Amino acid sequence: MERRTIGAAALGVGAVGLGCMPMSWAYTGSRQRGEESLRAVHAALDRGSTLLDTADMYGPFTNELLLGRVLRQRRAEAFVSTKVGLLVGEQHIVANGRPGYVRRACDASLRRLQTDVIDLYQLHRADPEVPVEETWGAMAELVSAGKVRSLGLCAVGARAGRRPGARLHDGTIRQLERVQQVFPVSAVEAELSVWSTEALDALLPWCAARGVGFLAAMPLGNGFLTGTLTPGEGFEPDDVRARHPRFTAEMMAANQPIVVGLRHIARRHGEAGRPVTPAQVALAWVLAQGAHVIPVPGAKRERWVAENALAAELRLTPEDLAEVASLPGALGSWE
Secondary structure, three states: OOEEEEOOOOEEEEOOOEEOHHHOOOOOHHHOOHHHHHHHHHHHHHOOOOEEEOOOOOOOOHHHHHHHHHHHHHHHHOEEEEEEOEEEOOOOEEEOOOHHHHHHHHHHHHHHHOOOOEEEEEEOOOOOOOOHHHHHHHHHHHHHOOOEEEEEEEOOOOOOOOOOOOOOOHHHHHHHHHHOOOOOOOEEEEEOEOOEOHHHOOHHHHHHHHOOEEEEEOOOHHHHHHOOOOOOOOOOOOOHHHHOOOOOHHHHHHOHHHHHHHHHHHHHHOEOOEOOOHHHHHHHHHHOOOOOEEEEOEOOOHHHHHHHHHHHHOOOOHHHHHHHHOOOOOOOOOO
16 A cells, blocks of 8 residues: 655555544444454555554543554554543543643553554643643653654544634644644644545645644545445434434435535446445545545444555546535535
8 A cells, every 4th residue: 555654753654544433432332343343453454554543532442452452463564543632421521631641541542552652642632721732741751751653633623612704623723833832743633525625724734834644534424425324224322423413314315416426436437347436536535635644534344444445546537636626515514
């Protein structure tokens, strides 16, 4: 697989990563199977998808434990990204950016992941009660201690409560400007896909201008852009899409033209015996947004991991990109 680099340290990873969250968190719990997920992680490494993206809150903790079972055998082949800063309670999630907590959380993640170093340690969310510089300073100390190789920041992502006229990622850029004064940012993780393009306005250019890697979260639109979801089929109550404003039956039906457009491009690129899928077109579009962009599609089955990895070989033409740009915008209120 093509290799791409993250940050000024030029840390190399496969062009398509693996988001491990669906294996343990946020999606339908009845379909989460440990052994199947382990096979998916092994399949990713076999195909060059070396960036494994997790967080201590996924589970919580169980996702890191699952990855640790693979890393115990194949640590040298993997680029491990995990996150800190969010605590999961019974009915709520709270931020904790206190330096002492960050240090303890890192040690706990290292134990669960069965490794002595984390390649990319990301701040999941800033704690409103702690200056972000203090949290970031504690994370920088972990680099100096040899426990972490590089630092990243996850986009704030709040769509409600923004300042009038503000762009989606203005808050994230303000945080980045602050922490960059303390220790270099190697990567930013934020949503980017054919149906969520807000990062193109300012966040992606900010990263490109500073040599910062961009991890594209949800590049397949929470599964919608794969074309495998049926409007009205519904989701189990523990699935985040059951509460997602773009996954009502009405909005899924209204947004089908986006999938139809991706499928049309896929047919153009397909060959006898080797069809191209809408998901691969969606990932190829993300890859085309810059050499510093690494899509991190979530997957928990070996089949989807293999399909996603092949997207790194798909090169969209200028005509393809223009066709994607002409697709209708996604419908569904985020507020």
